[in-house]
Amino acid sequence: MPLRVRASGLDNSATVPGILHAWHQTHTGDWYALTSFEITNRNGTASLVTTQLVTADAVRPR
Known part of the structure; x- marks a missing residue:
């Protein structure tokens, strides 16, 4: 890569x-x-806000 x-x-x-x-x-x-959550790139210069379905095991309380 x-x-x-x-x-x-x-x-x-x-x-x-x-x-x-x-x-x-x-x-x-x-x-x-x-x-809904924000994904950033590895160097922090760009981001993307997305709304999507995720599996239950990907969610945890704050």
């Missing part, structure tokens, strides 16, 4: 604060959280 991508690509491994909007249960019984 090019150094440029490693240095300034989005960091999707970070734990970030967010807003929990709702819980949704699937037909198989799994739970997903509708959340």
